Amino acid sequence: MSELTLIKYIRETFPDHRDEILKGIGDDAMVFKNGFVVSTDSFVEGIHFDFNYFTKYNLGYRCMCASLSDLAAMSAEPICALISLYLPVQTKNSDIKQLYRGFNSICKKYKCDISGGDIIESPFWGITITVIGKTKKPLLRSGAKPGDFLYTTNYLGLAETGRIVLSEGYKKTQFTQSIKRHLYPEPRINESLRLRQFAHAGIDTSDGLSTDAFHLSEESKVKIVIENIPIHPEVRLLFKIKKLSPIDFILSAGEDFELLFTGKLIKKISGVKIFKIGKVMEGRGLYLSYAGKLKKILPSGYEHLK
Amino acid sequence: MSELTLIKYIRETFPDHRDEILKGIGDDAMVFKNGFVVSTDSFVEGIHFDFNYFTKYNLGYRCMCASLSDLAAMSAEPICALISLYLPVQTKNSDIKQLYRGFNSICKKYKCDISGGDIIESPFWGITITVIGKTKKPLLRSGAKPGDFLYTTNYLGLAETGRIVLSEGYKKTQFTQSIKRHLYPEPRINESLRLRQFAHAGIDTSDGLSTDAFHLSEESKVKIVIENIPIHPEVRLLFKIKKLSPIDFILSAGEDFELLFTGKLIKKISGVKIFKIGKVMEGRGLYLSYAGKLKKILPSGYEHLK
Secondary structure: OOHHHHHHHHHHHOOOOOOOEEEOOOOOOEEEOOOEEEEEEEEEEOOOEOOOOOOHHHHHHHHHHHHHHHHHHOOOEEEEEEEEEEEOOOOOHHHHHHHHHHHHHHHHHOOOEEEEEEEEEOOOOEEEEEEEEEOOOOOOHHHOOOOOEEEEOOOOOHHHHHHHHHHHOOOHHHOHHHHHHHHOOOOOHHHHHHHOOOEEEEEEOOOOHHHHHHHHHHHHOOEEEEOOOOOOHHHHHHHHHOOOOHHHHHHHOOOOOOEEEEEOOOOOOOOOOOEEEEEEEOOOEEEEEEOOEEEEOOOOOOOOOO | OOHHHHHHHHHHHOOOOOOOEEEOOOOOOEEEOOOEEEEEEEEEEOOOEOOOOOOHHHHHHHHHHHHHHHHHHOOOEEEEEEEEEEEOOOOOHHHHHHHHHHHHHHHHHOOOEEEEEEEEEOOOOEEEEEEEEEOOOOOOHHHOOOOOEEEEOOOOOHHHHHHHHHHHOOOHHHHHHHHHHHHOOOOOHHHHHHHOOOEEEEEEOOOOHHHHHHHHHHHHOOEEEEOOOOOOHHHHHHHHHOOOOHHHHHHHOOOOOOEEEEEOOOOOOOOOOOEEEEEEEOOOEEEEEEOOEEEEOOOOOOOOOO
């Protein structure tokens, strides 16, 4: 069962019953009618992070960013995080403190308290973070309308380029922005709160453009056509060296933690970089308009269970 | 660093700042001023469960019970659960469905929706459950007052007796209630909601009587004297066979998921078994009054990080 199929199974088998809930499974976070937004995200050693080039500080920073990015995707302001740690018995105190400094560096910036969690002994490192935020008007995946355009808050594929450069040993000085995006991504909370007035639907780009855009089209029951994918010079350089298509790469490269959103007319907001990359139409499915042809594309981003 | 020391470090380093929060780290769950209560709990293969005698259904049931027990400890009514699964790549669909049937059997009983979560690939099975509930008046660990008595909702040590019987191979027919308590514990939600009017402080017995009572004494800044520990016949039988003290065992045996609470006068509530096991006094620390002597005792229950 793929992750998407499994989530579909769970969602259909256990529908929401409780009055308190506005939206359960099927978005970046669940939403309560009182405006509370809750999301949970897990990371495991060897799958999501590699201690060869990740310090414990990097790890804390990055996991917390990924978690808060789910609140950004809902246009929610963070309140607090609960952190569950799976730790090997021999873990050093200094490693745990470094990890928490990583968590806190990003929490502090977004005024997010660390308010709970638990710690268990485990054969491997694992981290599950539950974040809780609040929103006056949640930005759902289901709000895209025909006539909308599709936007991102930045270039995509940078974080995965950084990961490849670090793990495969390319020359670091040529890829400084990619490495920075991989090690120190930024949850787009401020951008999301400011864009909320214009945006109809949104998601964060954690699983790759094709998967994330596919979710928008599925939940909104619309057709989405990606027309113009901006390519960052560092991504272009890496894929020139690799002799591969940067477009295919960007469609499947995740973990940039940018916002992918739709809206009719997005006014320029100072300090927020936005690219218009496609459009929303009547119909269903995800398409790429490339070299004069319209090609149906399937989610090709990171799937957590193969 | 022990788990207690680590939690103390985290609590002191990252105090609450947010206005929305009534109580952060330091209780069975965190509490918001709007009455929402949130707790997170993790379980890992080989440490918390053993597939030699646990079906996936048992696992789901038991983990969800442990999680909801934290809401019971706060006297909160469950609303929903978010489930994070760490799964090996080769996990069968039927195992995942069985696990979810286990989760749902206890969720359904307590009207708790399954409203989210995530699924990641992992070298081992791991489960983190975040539960969200609501309360009009949270039952904190810090409310015990000199003059209170200490109560439990049932015999203690039964679940651990059941685990020993199953894992060490004692005759199952002599330990039916212990095995049942280990495989099918019950979160004391209904009991907790009904006892709330009488209780001053409470915790669930997840880490063993001595650790849990120690938490009450620490958070309430009182002295607690355990005077009378009821011993279930099955616990007595096992420790007669083992030629060990059942009292020492009960002080350290966790995972019964009963309530340990204090109050002045607890009126009889039909259908709720209650034992008065000790008293609350001015002072600090935890003591056992046994065979005419008063002995200071330290937390000896399960510590998640040695």
